[in-house]
Amino acid sequence: SSSSEDAAAPAEGCVAGELATVEAGALIIATGEPAYYPWVIDDAPESGQGFEAAIAYAVAEKLGYGKDAVKWIRSTFDGAIAPGPKDFDFNLQQYSITTERAEVVDFSSPYYKANQAIVSFKGSKLDGVTDLAGITAAGAKLGAAVSTTSLDVIESQLGLKASVFNDNAGGVTALKNKQIDGLVVDLPTAFYLSAVEIDNGIIVGQIDGSDAGDSGFGLLLAKDSPITGCVTDAVDALTSDGTIAAITQEWLANTAGAPVLK
Amino acid sequence: MTSPISDSENWQPSELERRRRAERQRKTQKNVLIAGISSVLVLGTFSIILVNSPGWISLRDTFFKWAYGVEVLPKVILGFTTNITLTLIAGSSVALLGLLLALVRTSRSPALTPFRFLATIYVDVFRGIPMILVILLIGFGIPALQIPGVTNEVLILGTIAVIITYTAYVAEVLRSGILTVHPSQRAAARSLGLSHFQTLRHVVLPQAIKRVTPPLLNDLVALIKDTGLISILGVTDAVRAAQIQTAKSFNYTPYVMAALLFLAVTIPLTRYTDRILRRSMERQNAQGLT
Amino acid sequence: MTSPISDSENWQPSELERRRRAERQRKTQKNVLIAGISSVLVLGTFSIILVNSPGWISLRDTFFKWAYGVEVLPKVILGFTTNITLTLIAGSSVALLGLLLALVRTSRSPALTPFRFLATIYVDVFRGIPMILVILLIGFGIPALQIPGVTNEVLILGTIAVIITYTAYVAEVLRSGILTVHPSQRAAARSLGLSHFQTLRHVVLPQAIKRVTPPLLNDLVALIKDTGLISILGVTDAVRAAQIQTAKSFNYTPYVMAALLFLAVTIPLTRYTDRILRRSMERQNAQGLT
Amino acid sequence: MSLSPSALLSVRDLKKTFGSEVVLDGISFEVPVHTATVFIGASGSGKSTLLRALNLLEQVDDGVIELDGEEITAVDIDPDQVRRKLGMVFQAFNLFPHMSVLENITLSPIKVHGLTRDEANERALSLLERFGLREKADQYPDRLSGGQQQRVAIIRALARNPRLLLLDEITSALDPVLVNEVLLTVRELKEEGMTMVIATHEMGFAKQVADQLCYLHGGKIVESGRASDVIDRPKEPETQEFLARVHSAGRL
Amino acid sequence: MSLSPSALLSVRDLKKTFGSEVVLDGISFEVPVHTATVFIGASGSGKSTLLRALNLLEQVDDGVIELDGEEITAVDIDPDQVRRKLGMVFQAFNLFPHMSVLENITLSPIKVHGLTRDEANERALSLLERFGLREKADQYPDRLSGGQQQRVAIIRALARNPRLLLLDEITSALDPVLVNEVLLTVRELKEEGMTMVIATHEMGFAKQVADQLCYLHGGKIVESGRASDVIDRPKEPETQEFLARVHSAGRL
Ligand SMILES: Nc1ncnc2c1ncn2[C@@H]1O[C@H](COP(=O)(O)OP(=O)(O)OP(=O)(O)O)[C@@H](O)[C@H]1O
Ligand SMILES: Nc1ncnc2c1ncn2[C@@H]1O[C@H](COP(=O)(O)OP(=O)(O)OP(=O)(O)O)[C@@H](O)[C@H]1O
Ligand SMILES: [Mg+2]
Ligand SMILES: [Mg+2]
Secondary structure (H helix, E strand, C coil): CCCHHHCCCCHHHCCCCCCCCCCCCCEEEEECCCCCCCCCHHHCHHHCCCHHHHHHHHHHHHHCCCHHHEEEEECCHHHHHCCCCCCCCEECCCCECCHHHHCCCEEEEEEECCCEEEEEECCCCCCCCCCHHHHHHCCCCEEEECCCHHHHHHHHHCCCCCEEECCHHHHHHHHHCCCCCEEEEEHHHHHHHHHHHCCCEEEEEEECHHHHCCCCEEEEECCCCCCHHHHHHHHHHHHHCCHHHHHHHHHHHHHCCCCECC | CCECHHHHCCCCCCHHHHHHHHHHHHHHHHHHHHHHHHHHHHHHHHHHHHHHCCCHHHHHHHHCCHHHHHHHHHHHHHHHHHHHHHHHHHHHHHHHHHHHHHHHHHCCCHHHHHHHHHHHHHHHHHHHCCHHHHHHHHHHHHHHHCCCCCCCCHHHHHHHHHHHHHHHHHHHHHHHHHHHCCHHHHHHHHHCCCCHHHHHHHHHHHHHHHHCHHHHHHHHHHHHHHHHHHHHHCCCCHHHHHHHHHHHHCCCHHHHHHHHHHHHHHHHHHHHHHHHHHHHHHHHCCCCCC | CCECHHHHCCCCCCHHHHHHHHHHHHHHHHHHHHHHHHHHHHHHHHHHHHHHCCCHHHHHHHHCCHHHHHHHHHHHHHHHHHHHHHHHHHHHHHHHHHHHHHHHHHCCCHHHHHHHHHHHHHHHHHHHCCHHHHHHHHHHHHHHHCCCCCCCCHHHHHHHHHHHHHHHHHHHHHHHHHHHCCHHHHHHHHHCCCCHHHHHHHHHHHHHHHHCHHHHHHHHHHHHHHHHHHHHHCCCCHHHHHHHHHHHHCCCHHHHHHHHHHHHHHHHHHHHHHHHHHHHHHHHCCCCCC | CCCCCCEEEEEEEEEEEECCEEEEEEEEEEEECCCEEEEEECCCCCHHHHHHHHCCCCCCCEEEEEECCEECCCCCCCHHHHHHCEEEECCCCCCCCCCCHHHHHHHHHHHCCCCCHHHHHHHHHHHHHHCCCHHHCCCCHHHCCHHHHHHHHHHHHHCCCCCEEEEECCCCCCCHHHHHHHHHHHHHHHHCCCEEEEECCCHHHHHHHCCEEEEEECCEEEEEECHHHHHHCCCCHHHHHHHHHHHHCCCC | CCCCCCEEEEEEEEEEEECCEEEEEEEEEEEECCCEEEEEECCCCCHHHHHHHHCCCCCCCEEEEEECCEECCCCCCCHHHHHHCEEEECCCCCCCCCCCHHHHHHHHHHHCCCCCHHHHHHHHHHHHHHCCCHHHCCCCHHHCCHHHHHHHHHHHHHCCCCCEEEEECCCCCCCHHHHHHHHHHHHHHHHCCCEEEEECCCHHHHHHHCCEEEEEECCEEEEEECHHHHHHCCCCHHHHHHHHHHHHCCCC
């Protein structure tokens, strides 16, 4: 599932702490601004708190970069995907790996595979719906933030027309205003939103997004980056030694248990 | 008084005049040639630098991947219909309300002072605050009020927000046009017995609007694009459609397709208006050499 | 010819005129009062509906949570400095380049035809395509080309993109101003021996610019706001700063704070320019009753 | 406050200042129906200002203007109604540059006086014919010579058939033959019942057209009376001096 | 192609059309230095067009204009250099509305002729004084009476000390006393060495100021010569007819 086959650097060439990074001796990691709960806690990735922050530090360590050698920068979505040289070594902000995207940038192996979930409120059209057919039948209007897999789920998997928002804040407001009936986000975010941001919020259920071509979140690197192989190896190693599972357990444990819509 | 053309229908330019015309033509041609060649040279150099730069291929593939562009075009066109529909609706309302506001602001009647004051505040405020906030306030704020009977349809609310903002801009453009019409024109119209309204209708506005047509077109073109801002409310316009595709593919060609759609509408519009304007000016003005 | 004021320094308006003035004043006051009261009534009704609507409290907390606004203000102000800096840099370049373009487009010399043609294309294209695409193309495209010696500093590239787009708009506004100056003014200036350039400098442009000041201010105000578009390149302006905060808190007050900052700059600017303009017009024009 | 029976226009104690400059300083006169009252006076003496005031284009600072017995300087007067009875030719012509000659002339007859376009065109064309401008009907004002513009301005005012015509220097741009044509027109109009107030610098024209001549000086009507009396036997010293200088300039 | 020795301006076979209208149809004349050549003719006969062509403000369709022996209708001529020697007063004044009277007058002396602001102001003020406009120096043109505007236009042209003055109907808005003042000025200027081409409708003025009088008709100079000859003893039938009508109109 890794897109690193075409990456030049063989894994054996990864000398700890001496990769061909943007800035020698340092590892520059980018994330979004703001970075959201529970991926990063309090928008402070430097603290290592939050799922993606923890993953980033784990990968860094695997690559031979201590906490002090890691530098965080913020990037916009466009800044991450634009052609040309990048100012980060890798970028993580829930980028789903797809083959189409892999033509433009490199991805590591996936570090997490999130299902999508529909957030709504008590008494909405979607309250009580238990399967995918029910969503369509309810004539529900679903929203999602732009540049997310959630959007693909609505359009290609449910075959509905989505209301597309700049970010989850817009979607949540529209949901509160009952301008949409449900907001599709990844499951961890869904738990946060339904619990904290939406009065009487509910999670209608989760949807396996694989059918929409989603093969999980990967670390994003510049196309043909010399370190893609090393990073992928690091992620693979972290997966096999159980580190990622532990991190998932720590930050995303309470995100299981929503009914699966089929 | 002056002789009709028949007098000199068989008039032939003198030898001197023929030489002069030839020379003038030669000179013009030479200058046009110089200007043309230098333009081509400059543009050519840029193109060559562009095409031979190390990153050209990757840039081309990211921004100008035509096959992909054609593939996403239907989606972008679908979004574009939103821009066009909103422009038609918002455009006409903006024209009307902007005109009203401009008339209030340019009126001199002391009785209208409070309205003039309000109109000034309106323009200052709604021109000055980011349109995105107006759209958020109207599009998300009004439904949040839960006033019975008031729509929470984003298309309607978004259009209202666009109208509110653009009215401020267009009012200023029209105001400037109205101010350029010399007071003696009003005096003449009123002295002919035309009412205040008739004077505006037949004398002031025809001259005013003609004079500010270029900035009005600016605003129309900007409006077509800015109707897309209501995409923050969840409506998909051409740029949003492009953005969605780009987010999927990490390729910017959809934006270029959106731009081409915009140009396909705005350029003919601009050229057409410009031609009408130029014709009317040519008919109206005596043209000397200056 | 006419008697100096000293003749009638001790002139007192007649009884009739005093009555007339009083009546006029009374009438004006009455009308102002009616206009004022009706305005207040309308606005008041709206406010009452607003404040008594079921969702008012929630709306107020979402958009006007002042404590939170004050908290985020420093961040928004920090972003705002970007807007101001870019506006100053871009603004002056846009003024210059826009003027140049307008002059080319309004020139009548046949030798300049190729330039006129290019200028027209330039305006049509860069006015017509979404600024976001220009920013992406320049801000991400140029660095992607990896041409040696060319900057990849986003601030510089973003500013260039803004300049490119706004030059097209401002050129059209200035062009319209230049076209409103009657050809006889040029004729008079040239007949006085002023060169083409001097004629522009002293006769055409002072009149032209004064006439299009309102739409120019439109563009300046829009520019202040639109410099923020370069935030897609990763630069944080006031609106982007607000957006970041809003995305965290799901509360829109930061946008309102940004809007207040914009207004704090644009309103004094507009009022000041308007006053200068009105003064100069009052000095210049004979004002009749129409 | 009553009006002499045959006076169409009656002006009493009119006063107008611009800033610190007193332009009209207590002007009083009456204009009987079917007559022409002509104002002469040095450049800047306030002739144009007076005509503009009569047309309610300037707000006077004191005094009364009565038209048809109605005080048109009253506060609650509707100026549009007043101006329906008035025609004005401006010194600077003030043609509408965005309208052709024909449109300039027919605008008011159609929009204000309710003529059909055909009626208005017919009348306009016959007036244009008379003033030698038939072939300029579709031309735009900017492309006319000075004298042609002035004739269009005159025709525009005549086409409305007003009760009272206010004519400001209507011969300044005309050649002598046309001046005569205008003179004849003015006489005909009077016979047809028109009343006129005219400002002019042309003593010859003034003499031939005026039933009543007023000499404006220092914001006041220094002398008025029959044209031949005022011009040939001026009583007031100011008038005498002005006319003497006109004489010595060979302009009488 | 040579020029008679004392001619400052020489025009040969000048032709100008507007669309299908032939306005100037083979005009030839010479203007000796220190003299005034006056053009008379009906309204629309092309006087203004001729003056504009002399000032290179209209491109002629045929013919030659020579100034100081130099063909200024040549293609490679620099019109700015030519116009430095020329002064023009437009029939419609064409004052700059955004400049005060003083600024209107001093613009060219300062910017084109390199005078200091003080020199230019001094000269301007003395000319304003002379034409009775001293106190209007800081006023804006829109607030002047017609005659005041015309005087400013005249002063603006005079202030530049040109070699050749082109004057288009410069007395149309003036009162008789001022006309006389202008007449005296023109004479003085001639004595000081100025050369002038003048278009006018005022036969009296023409007669008194002209060294050479040309009657323009049908796009041609039908008759020219000494003013008294042309006006009092016209030879050509067209001239005779025009002057007869002027006479019968009582305007001579
Ligand atoms: N709007 C104005 N503001 C200030 N002063 C003005 C205004 N209009 C006219 N004046 C002044 O009022 C005086 C009278 O002007 P008016 O135009 O009535 O003169 P006039 O008798 O018509 O002169 P002319 O024969 O030159 O046309 C002049 O001194 C003029 O400068
Ligand atoms: N720009 C133009 N386009 C078309 N026709 C024009 C233009 N300018 C002048 N004409 C025509 O050329 C003729 C001559 O005009 P010109 O202004 O030279 O006359 P003139 O002798 O100065 O008349 P006047 O004594 O009335 O000022 C007129 O018939 C006029 O309509
Ligand atoms: Mg006057
Ligand atoms: Mg003329």
